[in-house]
Amino acid sequence: MADALAPGRRVRLAVLHGAGHHRLPAYAMGRCGVLVHDCGPAEDAEALAHCRPPAQRRVWRVRLRLADLWPEARGADSLELEVYDNHLEPCDAARP
């Protein structure tokens, strides 16, 4: 969905399966957040970690509410993380 990415857009973070070098923490997989900042192009560190030729990605900062991550969380506290664009999905997609 690289073409449709823009600040303010709600996205779901992918659920990555299997062994490998994943730069998406498990606690955030499958959760929805909002794109806040386009950090620009970057080489895919997940490919680099396996000595594969890295694809060009874009890195986005995604903001999530702690309340959307943890059952006991309350209030407006939030979390931001950097996500490669190939791990971003439309938020309306069915949960895998």
Add this chain to the structure above:
Amino acid sequence: MPHDHDLGGHPAAPALPRHGRLAYALQALLVERGHLAAGHLQTVRETIAARSPARGARVVAEAWASPAFRQALRDDPRAAVASLGIDPGPSALMMLENTEALHNVVVCTLCSCYPRALLGPPPDWYKAVPYRARVVRAPREVLAEFGTHIDPGTEVRVHDSTADLRYLVLPLRPAGTAGWTAERLATLVTRDSMIGVTPARAPVAGEASPDDAR
């Protein structure tokens, strides 16, 4: 290669654990085969040793003292840091500005990404599992363990350094520092305040300026 291969002449080498001895043996081999200049690793070690929170403190103090520099830090953090004669390091950099409404704190849950160019090597607790696992889930609780109590009306925002960026928290400028030079302000900027687990140090009695301006 003989079994008693020179371990790089490091006096501590024989006492090192196996992986340490392997590292020195590899270094000696690389030098012997001409892949590595003899003094190169020492230069790298000295570069690493020269990095300390004093560099980050200079950046923060300058941002407190100069609105123009603060804006430059927002626009192009690496260039702004370099303009002070400080090496910004190899990674993209982002400033996280604390305000009365927002408190930022940094973690790397996947490993131990850290703005080493500006803060030197990370503290052990930053790399340890309890901090990494808990600060993303219960940040106020973890901050309280550092003695930092964030007002309930202030949003706490955790930044998980997962891909390509390094983060430096710009703590709030302490009260009682009106008119201070950047050099003097830098004495209040601690490592932990630039990670976001504590505020900057407050001036002690007798140190504070009478009029309070931020």
